[in-house]
Amino acid sequence: MANDKSASKSITNLIEQFSKLPGIGPKSAQRLTYYMVKTPKEQALSLSNAISELKEKILSCSECFNITEESPCYICSSQSRDTSTICVVEQPIDLIHIERTGVYNGLYHVLNGVISPMHGIGPESLKITELFQRIFSLQVIEVILATNPSLEGEATSMYINNFLSEKKIKTSVLARGLSIGSDLEYTDDLTLVRALEGRKFLN
Amino acid sequence: MIKNIQKTEGIVIKHIPIGEADRIVTLISPSIGKIRAVARGARKPKSKMGGHLTPITRVKISVAKTKTIDQITEVETIESFREIKEDLYLLSIASYIMELAESFVQEDTEAKQIFNLLLQSITLLQIAPNTKMLIKFFEIKLMSQSGFKPEMIICSECGIILVPGSYKFSFESGGLLCHQCTQKIHTLTNQLSINSIKLIRFIQNEKFGKIAKLNLTDDLQGEIENVISGYIKYILDKDLKTKSFLDLIAKQTKNSISSKSLL
Numbered sequence: 001m002a003n004d005k006s007a008s009k010s011i012t013n014l015i016e017q018f019s020k021l022p023g024i025g026p027k028s029a030q031r032l033t034y035y036m037v038k039t040p041k042e043q044a045l046s047l048s049n050a051i052s053e054l055k056e057k058i059l060s061c062s063e064c065f066n067i068t069e070e071s072p073c074y075i076c077s078s079q080s081r082d083t084s085t086i087c088v089v090e091q092p093i094d095l096i097h098i099e100r101t102g103v104y105n106g107l108y109h110v111l112n113g114v115i116s117p118m119h120g121i122g123p124e125s126l127k128i129t130e131l132f133q134r135i136f137s138l139q140v141i142e143v144i145l146a147t148n149p150s151l152e153g154e155a156t157s158m159y160i161n162n163f164l165s166e167k168k169i170k171t172s173v174l175a176r177g178l179s180i181g182s183d184l185e186y187t188d189d190l191t192l193v194r195a196l197e198g199r200k201f202l203n
Numbered sequence: 204m205i206k207n208i209q210k211t212e213g214i215v216i217k218h219i220p221i222g223e224a225d226r227i228v229t230l231i232s233p234s235i236g237k238i239r240a241v242a243r244g245a246r247k248p249k250s251k252m253g254g255h256l257t258p259i260t261r262v263k264i265s266v267a268k269t270k271t272i273d274q275i276t277e278v279e280t281i282e283s284f285r286e287i288k289e290d291l292y293l294l295s296i297a298s299y300i301m302e303l304a305e306s307f308v309q310e311d312t313e314a315k316q317i318f319n320l321l322l323q324s325i326t327l328l329q330i331a332p333n334t335k336m337l338i339k340f341f342e343i344k345l346m347s348q349s350g351f352k353p354e355m356i357i358c359s360e361c362g363i364i365l366v367p368g369s370y371k372f373s374f375e376s377g378g379l380l381c382h383q384c385t386q387k388i389h390t391l392t393n394q395l396s397i398n399s400i401k402l403i404r405f406i407q408n409e410k411f412g413k414i415a416k417l418n419l420t421d422d423l424q425g426e427i428e429n430v431i432s433g434y435i436k437y438i439l440d441k442d443l444k445t446k447s448f449l450d451l452i453a454k455q456t457k458n459s460i461s462s463k464s465l466l
Contacts (some may be wrong), residue, residue: 181249
């Protein structure tokens with residue numbers, strides 16, 4: 001355990017550090033620490049170097065707030081991207097997933113969270129003002145709202161849409177409905193309604 | 204080790220992500236009050252539970268009591284309140300009344316009255332044109348049901364019956380003070396006009412159908428808002444997280460043509 005008196009100070013320290021990571025409880029932290037004791041020195045050092053390098057080099061893009069090593073990031077500074085479209089996402093990880101599909105060639109904007117009144121997160125805590133400033137300075141034609149189809153994600157999209165529709169800027173959302181491999185029987189009503197509304201003609 | 208399974212209905216209040224794909228969900232149920240339980244795998248796209256455990260959803264639920272945190276084993280939607288989820292203003296009101304209800308409900312304690320009030324208010328929210336009065340209706344009825352009914356008939360200190368007039372409302376005493384007690388007691392008070400006093404009494408005693416027909420002046424609205432919000436803050440000893448969001452959206456909705464979504 002982290003407060004085990006028989007363990008050395010450096011071991012208890014590392015256990016404590018591991019316990020701070022998401023999803024790592026005291027037992028897993030202990031197991032990882034004793035694994036590191038047995039690991040060759042080079043491997044352990046390369047892990048510690050990778051972490052310090054990450055913290056030294058990684059910064060937030062001044063334009064889209066994606067995580068990057070150079071600001072503006074490679075997407076914002078690219079000449080081949082379509083600057084008339086901005087895709088709004090909650091987290092940098094969402095950007096990576098959309099980028100991986102290879103079908104989107106516009107710009108992105110990372111909000112760094114979602115509006116969640118129950119948790120005290122309002123629009124002022126997110127990068128929404130920055131988004132509006134970018135939309136006007138870049139003369140964007142379409143804003144794709146790619147927030148999660150959760151209550152909080154949709155509230156965020158609605159908030160942005162309310163503002164942009166008054167300014168006559170076109171907004172769109174990703175299609176809602178059934179995910180591939182899911183089961184109709186276990187699908188909730190709201191998802192089914194959205195799936196029916198968003199149905200596609202096959203011929 | 205799973206000991207027993209309780210089946211009940213509930214309204215989903217909020218959830219937080221935990222671990223790789225799980226969620227801790229908070230619900231209000233009529234039979235066992237506040238439920239805080241983990242939904243394993245609820246964040247996975249193929250989860251059978253995820254979609255049903257969205258806030259502002261009325262569900263049928265099975266909860267397994269374990270030694271640590273309770274576990275949700277089955278869930279099915281009864282009503283998803285779609286109109287609310289697709290309108291930012293209604294959503295901000297629903298969030299506020301749900302946070303307020305949650306603050307007054309305890310775990311493992313029957314909360315039938317509060318559950319019914321919450322359900323009634325959310326259902327009305329979808330159709331009620333007078334949303335401002337609905338908020339006041341919910342706040343005042345909730346306080347009455349939780350043992351904090353604002354005393355509007357007699358002096359909350361000495362008990363003498365108050366003749367019609369303007370009086371001060373004391374948060375500490377939980378009601379109006381007669382003129383003599385106002386001199387003696389130095390607590391947080393707000394002056395209430397005769398019309399505000401009549402209105403609060405009316406809301407305490409009437410059903411929403413009658414209350415919804417009222418159309419208040421901004422002055423009267425502001426006076427009641429100050430007293431009720433101040434009293435709630437005094438009872439809970441905290442600011443509600445959803446209140447500032449509700450105020451922001453209400454202000455924007457007033458200036459905007461529509462708050463309806465395109466989703």
